[in-house]
Amino acid sequence: MHSSTNSKDWSWKFWPAVPLYPYGRRRTLCKEIVKDTIWTFDQLHGIIYTIVPIRMTVVKLETGGLLIYAPVAPTTECVRLVNELVAKHGEVKYIILPTSSGLEHKVFVGPFARRFPQAQVFVAPHQWSFPLNLPLHWLGFPKERTQVLPENKSLAPFIDEFDYEVLDIDLGRGAFTEVALLHKRSHTLLVTDSVLSVPEDPPEIIQLDPYPLLFHARDHALEIIEDSEANRRKGWQRISLFAIYFRPSALEISKLGQIFSDAFKAPQRSLKAYFGLFPFRWQDNWKQSFDALRGEGRPFVAPILQILILPQAPRQVLNWADQVANWDFHQIIPCHFDSLIKASPRQFRQAFTFLEKQPSMSEDLSGVANQSLLEKDFKFIRELEASLVKRGIATPVKEKV
Numbered sequence: 001m002h003s004s005t006n007s008k009d010w011s012w013k014f015w016p017a018v019p020l021y022p023y024g025r026r027r028t029l030c031k032e033i034v035k036d037t038i039w040t041f042d043q044l045h046g047i048i049y050t051i052v053p054i055r056m057t058v059v060k061l062e063t064g065g066l067l068i069y070a071p072v073a074p075t076t077e078c079v080r081l082v083n084e085l086v087a088k089h090g091e092v093k094y095i096i097l098p099t100s101s102g103l104e105h106k107v108f109v110g111p112f113a114r115r116f117p118q119a120q121v122f123v124a125p126h127q128w129s130f131p132l133n134l135p136l137h138w139l140g141f142p143k144e145r146t147q148v149l150p151e152n153k154s155l156a157p158f159i160d161e162f163d164y165e166v167l168d169i170d171l172g173r174g175a176f177t178e179v180a181l182l183h184k185r186s187h188t189l190l191v192t193d194s195v196l197s198v199p200e201d202p203p204e205i206i207q208l209d210p211y212p213l214l215f216h217a218r219d220h221a222l223e224i225i226e227d228s229e230a231n232r233r234k235g236w237q238r239i240s241l242f243a244i245y246f247r248p249s250a251l252e253i254s255k256l257g258q259i260f261s262d263a264f265k266a267p268q269r270s271l272k273a274y275f276g277l278f279p280f281r282w283q284d285n286w287k288q289s290f291d292a293l294r295g296e297g298r299p300f301v302a303p304i305l306q307i308l309i310l311p312q313a314p315r316q317v318l319n320w321a322d323q324v325a326n327w328d329f330h331q332i333i334p335c336h337f338d339s340l341i342k343a344s345p346r347q348f349r350q351a352f353t354f355l356e357k358q359p360s361m362s363e364d365l366s367g368v369a370n371q372s373l374l375e376k377d378f379k380f381i382r383e384l385e386a387s388l389v390k391r392g393i394a395t396p397v398k399e400k401v
Contacts, residue, residue, distance in 0.1 A: 007025060009075060009077040009080070010025045010026055010028075011025065011076065012025070012026045014073075020045040020047060021045065021046050021047060021049065026044070026072075026075055026078075027044070027209075028042070028075060028077045028081060029042045029204055029208065030081045031339065033057075033188075033339070034186045036089075037059065037060050037183075038058070038059050038183065038186060039058045040055050040056070040333060041056040041057075041078060041081065041082075042055050042072075043072045045104055046212075046239075049211075049212035049215045049216060050216070050242040051206060051239065052240075053205050053206070053336060054336060055070065055072070055333070055334070055339060056068060056335075057070065057190050059186075060090075061093060061158065062161055063161075064090040065089065065090035065093035065094075066082075066085060066086065066089060066090065066091070067092075067095075068095045069096050069190045070097070070105050070190075071095060071105075071108045073111070073112075091119070092118070093119055094121075094158055095113055095116070095119045095120070095121045095122070096121075096122050096123075096149070096179065097109045097122070097123040098124055098180075098190075098191075098192045099193065100123075100125065100126050100127045100168075100177035101128070101174060101175065105335065106127075110140025113141065113142050113145065114140070117142075117145075119145065120145055120147070120157070121141060121145050121146040122146075122147060122148070122149045123141075123149065124166060124178070124179050125166065125177060126174075126177055128174040149166065151166075161183065162183055162184065163184065164179055164180060164181045164182065165180050165324050166178075166180075167179075167180070167194070169312055169313045169316060169317070170313075171312060178191065178192050178193060179192070180194065182329060187328055187329045188329060188331050188333060189329040189331070189332045189333070190332075191332060191334050192334070194301065194305070194334075195299040195332065195334060195348060195351050196299065196300065196302060196334045196336055196337045196338065196341075197294075197298065197299050197300070197332075197334070197338040197343075198240045198244070198290075198293060198338065199297070199337065199338045200294065202233060202235070203338075210235075211225075211272070213232045213236050214226065214227055214235055215273070216234075216235040216238045216242075216280075217234040217235035219281070219282060221262035221263060221265075221266045221276055221277070222262060222267070224268070225268055237290040238290075240290060240293065240294075241289055241290055244293060244303060245293075245381065246304075246380055247380040249283075249377045249379060250285050250288075250377075251280060251283075252281040252282070252283065253279050253280065253281075254279045259278075259279045260277075262276070262278065264276070289377055292374050297341070297342075298343070298347060298351075299343050299347055300351050301354070303377075303381050304381055306354055307397075308384075308385050308388070310352075312395065312397060312398060314356075314398055314401045317352060318355055321349050321351075324345070325345040325346065325348055325349035326345070328345070329348075330342065331343065332348065355401065356401060357401065
């Protein structure tokens with residue numbers, strides 16, 4: 001299946017609902033992961049050219065038809081690619097929204113469901129929206145076809161081919177919910193945000209338009225934006241540090257006067273180049289930070305979840321991780337970053353040992369060799385947590401178990 005070269009097919013007119021790059025022009029890249037069984041559909045989202053994949057997964061049902069996990073924007077291109085699968089394997093029967101808090105996932109479900117009017121829509125429990133907590137049908141979900149994923153799994157019409165476990169953390173002002181879904185026949189685990197893996201090279205979807213990669217590959221504003229394989233990789237690795245840590249330790253922010261002085265002298269000063277504004281300066285050790293983060297491709301929990309969210313209910317999270325780790329799978333498809341993580345249940349469980357006082361395994365994110373560098377990169381998010389707790393916006397984390 002091939003992406004469209006007609007830019008009209010990339011149009012997404014509802015982008016103001018979640019105004020993230022690439023705004024109203026969202027390309028879709030479909031890849032077959034398991035032959036005639038599982039496909040991923042990648043699009044992009046981010047800010048200030050700090051963009052990462054956002055992913056939908058499509059699974060063929062043995063009884064005929066398709067199951068959709070975490071829909072993306074149903075552009076003309078995306079719907080055409082899905083319909084190519086429909087023509088071969090049957091209608092879209094089930095659409096699953098596997099999170100309650102991820103607006104970047106939720107915003108697409110209603111429009112996507114309306115393009116496939118025969119599909120049943122299942123959502124994670126305790127859905128909420130901000131700033132107003134609106135009913136789902138006000139957000140475009142088809143009221144007559146939408147239901148909460150059954151707590152009693154035997155009531156789920158797809159349970160013969162799948163298993164699922166729901167992590168549902170009460171955060172007071174909302175919930176963090178994630179539905180881990182196992183496709184039994186292919187031994188594939190689908191997750192949303194709980195674990196991820198960062199590839200060394202930029203994902204293919206980003207390389208369709210490499211400008212964001214090249215923008216971030218520069219060391220300063222006066223450097224010319226130049227396309228090369230090395231610059232694409234360099235830009236991607238720096239984007240990953242931005243996206244994971246927000247403000248990695250190897251990054252320095254230039255002073256305001258220097259920013260505008262450099263912008264005036266910059267060789268590119270178009271709107272696309274943000275008028276030459278480039279406030280970033282990277283220290284020489286930025287590559288070591290990336291290598292420590294990547295950890296040779298192992299699955300890990302994003303720092304924002306490690307520090308702000310999952311420690312709110314450590315025992316609940318570990319129980320959920322234990323249940324998932326009891327399944328038989330050898331690969332994981334998350335909704336962001338790498339599209340396929342070759343990993344065992346044991347490696348999945350290891351990603352959560354940061355919640356334990358005495359981890360039984362030593363290969364989690366806080367236990368890799370370059371611990372001091374990782375701790376420096378965690379600093380900004382830890383300071384953010386302290387600020388939110390001080391203001392009463394967040395609650396102090398629970399003790400490890």
